[in-house]
């Protein structure tokens with residue numbers, strides 16, 4: 001399940017929640033502070049996760065042969 005960084009439209013509380021796509025689409029996620037379900041997504045952490053995944057990719061195109069240790 002993906003993590004979402006959300007901000008409450010009612011009270012401004014920012015929180016991180018792990019929920020399924022349908023939980024979010026059906027507005028089953030609620031603010032832990034006031035219980036409101038009008039939440040905006042904050043996308044900053046999504047970009048951090050994506051760049052981490054990219055840096056973990058083997059840089060050598062022959063990594064499956066050389067075992068990633070060739071420093072190419």
Ligand SMILES: [Zn+2]
Nearest residue numbers: 008011031034
């Ligand atoms: Zn709230």
